[in-house]
Every structure is written in structure tokens, then in C-alpha cells.
Amino acid sequence: MNPASLAPGSLVLCAQRSLHAQLGARRAGVTSSRETAWSSQPEGREQSLSLPGNEQRPKAAVVDHPAEPSDIRLIVSDMDGTLLDDDGKVPAAFWPLLGDLHRAGILFVPASGRQYQTLHGIFGEHDGLIYIAENGTNVVQDGVSIDLEPVEPTIIAPIVDWVRTTAAAGADLGLVVCGARSAYIERGDAHFVSQVRQYYAAVEVVADVQAAALDDVILKLAIYDPAFAETRSGPALRGLGLPSEIVVSGQNWVDVMRQGANKGRALERLQQQLGISRAQTMAFGDYLNDAEMLDAAGHSYAMANGHPSILARAMNIAPPCSEAGVVRSIRAALPHLQGEPVSV
CATH class of the missing domain: 3.40.50.1000 (HAD superfamily/HAD-like)
Incomplete structure (x- = not known):
């Protein structure tokens, strides 16, 4: 059974044969759909929190x-x-x-x-x-x-192209294509590799991350941006208008995932x-x-x-x-x- 075709709320055992089935579908050009009618999350709380007696506790x-x-x-x-x-x-x-x-x-x-x-x-x-x-x-x-919850395959190429183009113009960016089996990177300099290895024990330096993605189930794309991701890469990636979930996961990292994940x-x-x-x-x-x-x-x-x-x-x-x-x-x-x- 392909996890990408499950209805929301399902939890199904996905053994290695499930991953192989997805890879076969990817190579054959078959894409699967998943409903996206997720319930909305509560809004963020106020900057101070209420205590009994209507006292206000500072957030710190x-x-x-x-x-x-x-x-x-x-x-x-x-x-x-x-x-x-x-x-x-x-x-x-x-x-x-x-x-x-x-x-x-x-x-x-x-x-x-x-x-x-x-x-x-x-x-x-x-x-x-x-x-x-x-x-x-x-x-x-x-x-x-x-x-x-693998990413929609159609968003991989636009993200890869954006990172390559932006980096070629002089921005210090790095991309990690995160698969279930391994992570894949094209940039092989020592600084970037050291940053990646903090979070990805299984990582391969490859000539083309898109080609490598065909042999794995891609869960997310992580963009490394040392110039404070929340104010630069995060907004820029959202501006691409792709059907994806974009979250700033650290001061220098933005993750692009399946919508709703x-x-x-x-x-x-x-x-x-x-x-x-x-x-x-x-x-x-x-x-x-x-x-x-x-x-x-x-x-x-x-x-x-x-x-x-x-x-x-x-x-x-x-x-x-x-x-x-x-x-x-x-x-x-x-x-x-x-x-x-x-x-x-």
C-alpha cells in the first residue's frame, strides 16, 4: 500500500516493500494523491498567559x-x-x-x-x-x-532550480533532499557538509540531487541559509507559490514538505x-x-x-x-x- 494515497488520519504499517512500491510508481511517472481536508489548528496564544484569578504571567x-x-x-x-x-x-x-x-x-x-x-x-x-x-x-x-508523508514530486524540481539559481547569483545557500533511506546534497564543501551531518547521519554527496531522488522516497527538502532563514529564504520560498508546507525549523534552516505535514x-x-x-x-x-x-x-x-x-x-x-x-x-x-x- 502506498502511504501517499492514504486518507488523512490513517496510520498504516509501511515496511520496506511499501517504499519499493513507491519507487516503482515514481519511475513509471505515476503520482498519487492524498486528501488535504485537514482540520485547522488553534490560533497562537497571546504574549502573556492567563493564570487563576485573572493574573497575567509574563511569557518568559x-x-x-x-x-x-x-x-x-x-x-x-x-x-x-x-x-x-x-x-x-x-x-x-x-x-x-x-x-x-x-x-x-x-x-x-x-x-x-x-x-x-x-x-x-x-x-x-x-x-x-x-x-x-x-x-x-x-x-x-x-x-x-x-x-x-512524502513530498509531492512536482515541487522537487522548482525548489532545486530556485536554490541552484539563487546560489549561482551569490547567495550562500545549500540544499538537502531528504529521503527515507538517505539525504542527498550537491554542495560538498567542508563547512556545508559539517552543518548537514549534525542532522543527517545518512547523507550522500551526489552530482544531481534530482536524479538521486528517483531512487528514494523524498520526505522533505531542507534549505540551509546562514543569513537568518526566517527573514530571507522562508519568505522567498513561500513566494514561489508551490503547493507545499514551508516552515522555518531553525535559525538557519527552512523545510519544504507536503502540504499539511x-x-x-x-x-x-x-x-x-x-x-x-x-x-x-x-x-x-x-x-x-x-x-x-x-x-x-x-x-x-x-x-x-x-x-x-x-x-x-x-x-x-x-x-x-x-x-x-x-x-x-x-x-x-x-x-x-x-x-x-x-x-x-
């Missing part, structure tokens, strides 16, 4: 001890700027917490713009995780993609499959590509170091990633878990 306040949520069964967390510290490392206090969550029957889900292979390299020795990778376009369990949509389908409600879900994020994911959780946390719009959108604000904010917030919210309080 840090919540260390919120009221204990009842029956949390799923915790989903972004990686860069959220779970990972300023050096891009998982805080040491997270690993005993992960064990405590497992014993309590609470599922932890890394949710990232990073490639699945990269996420698995971080968590792979720990069993029982489900990964929301590539900004929600690839959900992986036990090494198998259970939910894929995001971490929140992937989380909603996962909740449905697992029989876990929004009220039983906690979510942590820091940047624009985390917005819909926070909306899909009954207990949402923005990191204190996060983007202003995410700070305004979340129900709670966690300590910064440099202070193990995800770990501290989970420990504070779920004191019944075993383990010692976190010290930083």
Missing part, C-alpha cells in the same frame, strides 16, 4: 512545579534547543528519567526535524521508542516507517493509533516547527530559550535547554516517578 516566566497532570501516557519532545543542551548533547539526567518513564508505562517520543537515522544513533540502544522524524513526515517504530499532525495520528488522548500527552518544543505539536498536547511546554511565538503559544514554560529544562519539568510535573530531583 519559568514553570518548575506545575500542578500534577493526571494519567500522562505519552511525552513528546523536540531535540535541538529543547531536549539537547547548548552543545547538542542529551543531558545526563535524561537517561535515568527515560528508565523511570518506561517502568511507569509512559512512552517517550523524540520529535525532530532530524533524520530518523540520526535520532536512532542517539537513542538506538534504548528499546520501546517511537520516533517522529523529518518534521513529522516519517514516523518510525522498531526500524520500520509506520507513517510516511507537520509534527502535530503526525502526533495526532500516533495518538489515535495508540489510543492515547490529547489530555494524556505532554509536549516540549522551542521553535516554529513545534507549534502544531504543542497544540496537539493537553500539557504543552515551550522552552524559556524558545522563539517568542512558541513562548506565547504553550500552556507552560520550561527552564531553558541549557538547564535540562525537559527533564526538570517532567520530574516536577510527575513527582510519582522514581528518581532524584535534577540538579544543574
